[in-house]
Amino acid sequence: MSKILIRGAKVLGGEVQDVLIDGETIAAVAAGLSAEGARVIEADGQILLPGLVDLHTHLREPGREDSETVLTGTQAAARGGYTSVFAMANTFPVADTAGVVEQVWRLGREHGYCDVQPIGAVTVGLEGKQLAELGAMHDSAAGVTVFSDDGKCVDDAVIMRRALEYVKAFGGVVAQHAQEPRLTEGAQMNEGVVSAELGLGGWPAVAEESIIARDVLLAEHVGSRVHICHLSTAGSVEIVRWAKSRGIDVTAEVTPHHLLLTDELVRSYNPVYKVNPPLRTEADVLALREALADGTIDIVATDHAPHPHEDKDCEWAAAAMGMVGLETALSVVQHTMVDSGLMNWADVAERMSFKPARIGGADDHGRPVSAGEPANLTLVDPAYRGPVNPAGFASRSRNTPYEGRELPGRVTHTFLRGRATVADGKLA
Structure with a gap:
């Protein structure tokens, strides 16, 4: 599995840092990281959560x-x-x-x-x-x-x-x-x-x-x-x-x-x-x-x-x-x-x-965003605003009470053990 570098994310909404994923694991969390050959995701201040x-x-x-x-x-x-x-x-x-x-x-x-x-x-x-x-x-x-x-x-x-x-x-x-x-x-x-x-x-x-x-x-x-x-x-x-x-x-x-x-x-x-x-x-x-x-x-x-x-x-x-x-x-x-x-x-x-x-008891989940932990991560754009459109849901059902209601935030990326399951808001 290739390396992934998430650059410029606010980890848990705090300071802006880079996060390097290597395989299934978080390899490093620090400012100014680089990794040759890594796929780079520009977070631009998005919120990085476990x-x-x-x-x-x-x-x-x-x-x-x-x-x-x-x-x-x-x-x-x-x-x-x-x-x-x-x-x-x-x-x-x-x-x-x-x-x-x-x-x-x-x-x-x-x-x-x-x-x-x-x-x-x-x-x-x-x-x-x-x-x-x-x-x-x-x-x-x-x-x-x-x-x-x-x-x-x-x-x-x-x-x-x-x-x-x-x-x-x-x-x-x-x-x-x-x-x-x-x-x-x-x-x-x-x-x-x-x-x-x-x-x-x-x-x-x-x-x-x-x-x-x-x-x-x-x-x-x-x-x-x-x-x-x-x-x-x-x-x-x-x-x-x-x-x-x-x-x-x-x-x-x-x-x-x-x-x-x-x-x-x-x-x-x-x-x-x-x-x-x-x-x-x-x-x-x-x-x-x-x-x-x-x-x-x-x-x-x-x-x-x-x-x-x-x-x-x-x-x-x-x-x-x-x-x-x-x-x-x-x-x-x-x-x-x-x-x-x-x-x-x-x-x-x-x-x-x-x-x-x-x-x-989900031991591999809910872990700190730090080096050595499983790379189960979510990247969120909190500045996004838009109406809920159930036609675009991945769920088979559409019974949402929010259809047409404007809500904030959008998940742009989800990583399960270092593999992107969602990338740029779409299923990977």
Whole structure:
């Protein structure tokens, strides 16, 4: 593999430096580097970050290849600056056995646009009744360490306790989709003023908050790790903050769309805004931003949820829940957190690379941009401004809530172990 010299980049948004890649490794980081025969990329002050890591991606394969495949999903990830993604278990068949998680893992290795780490189901068939083969999935070639029934809540406290006890043995983590099912029967959107005016079934904040409260107490009791998926309410923030103050081993994520969009958008009845958990209020959005900035919320995760056209282009009640997010996540974070002054680019690296890699155990990712480290890197032009055009997405699905919205920032290059997966904004 030839040498690559990235010249004049702001490493983590700091001082301007050159970065020399030799094979799969960063060879040097310093000002004024030169390398005979190296391919030179003029960064011109662009931001150089460690490759992004997404702890919450739906790749849909096997079973829903009409929505997404491992190939198209990882291409979308690379376009968004990601070098590693964690694939959720709600496939068909469900990723609740060693065989299925190994299939997803091998597909990721074959396609090579980013590393794919499967997430194993907590319960058989996501049915919440019987623990899945957690140990077998961990011992498989995929080496699963994160388990989740995402899309469904592990609402049985006994099952949740057993899962936490089981994964503790090998340092795993249970990632909970916090949704009390009996409080959300028939729910279509956030419960509040807008749902009352529109006559849509309300999805109360307490349905999320009650599960989080229970699970952090279970994690404390067991002495195990719990991760909260797509946290969406101000009340949830306070529960997580309290749990951390007690020393409970809890981490939490927020999605880009919950950092930007509110339930006021549902007034359009456009199903592109239908998502689980639902878009919340402006007060919730502001609380989430503050919590991400102060570290109460640990990471940003996309919850990339692709759906084919026919599943979203229909009446609201019949539409599937979910939004694609891999190709727009960094732009939304720049808009809501960096351009607003709440975070700097080093903070972005912490929330979108370093911490998610540590939580999920992606040891080769989320590493410092320094000599001797794997060359998993993302180069971002923060000065770019332009409308979101889903027609140009690498994802197989187009269900983005940002179509036509002007967002800042563009990933110009992504490197996976020294190989460009994206160059000049295009798939390499």
